[in-house]
Amino acid sequence: MRLNKYMALCGVASRRKSDELIKNRKVKVNGEIVEELGIDVNENQDIIEVNGKVIIAEQKNIYVIINKPEGYVTTVKDQFNRKTVLDLVKDIDERIYPIGRLDYETSGLLILTNDGNLTYRLTHPKHEVVKTYLARLKLVPDKIKIKQFESGLKIDDYVTAPAEFKIIKKDENQSICEIKIHEGKNRQVRKMCKAIGHPVLSLKRISIGNIELGNLKIGEYRNLSQKEINYLKSL
Structure with a gap:
């Protein structure tokens, strides 16, 4: 980390x-006066002093939601x-x-934090947090296919848990559907839609539990309110 950034984190x-x-x-x-700007330090190993006093960063928990655009990955680094x-x-x-992931082509709500306990709560399978998506699908599913979707589908080597599926808008060539699931397997919504014969044309996550994307613009983020943070911690 850059030295000036670390100093800022320490509140200097x-x-x-x-x-x-x-x-x-x-x-x-490490006991030596810094002679140049822009040097990097290891906050876990180096000893940094300012005016003769050692400084240590206290972690400040950050909670934000972002409206992820298509064409971005949710890994920290990409090969x-x-x-x-x-x-x-x-x-x-x-x-x-x-927290969790959205695939490369999927947009919408993503929570980012440095709170490891909250990350565990929201990603562990036993904590069934409902995630809501808006999916634009090829053609229009009939009632039988919707029932199959909601009851559980064989995907790869597992059967999906019960889900919710509602058609919001439709025409001859496509349909806009609201999909609710509480699992988070890789590309699950896309695979489920493909399994019933209606591939995803575009996909956007609009909520996680009671946390909603709202009118947050694509590529922008906002801090979660204390009420939203308390809600997530209560799950």
Whole structure:
């Protein structure tokens, strides 16, 4: 991590003011006065002093939701150098990570945090958090296929749990459907729709439990309210 960023995380000063402290030879790393700007430090190994006092970062829990665009991955790093959702939150100093995932072609609501306990709660299978999607499908499923979808489908080597499926809008060539599931297996909604003969044309997650995407613009994020954080922790 850049030294000035670490200093900012410790509450010493802003990054710009931290650079001024470095220029004025007020900062030491492992007992040596820092002579240049832009150096990296290991916050877990290096000892950083400012004006003779050791500084230590206290973790501040961050909770945000982002409207993930299509064409972004939800991994921290990508072997193919594709854009990741972390590219959209570069102005957040703390290290935050996505809870769960949305595939490359899927857009919509994604929660990011540095709260490991909450991540565990929301991703563990025993905590059945309902996720709601808007799916644009090829053609229009009939009642029999919808019933199959809702009852459970054989996908890969597992049978999906009961789900909800509702047609919102339709024409001759496609349908807009609201889908609710509480599992999170890889590309599950897409595989389920394909299994009933109606491939996904586009897919967007609009809510996780009671946390809704609302009118958040594509590629933008917002902090969760305390009420929303308390709700997630209560699940």
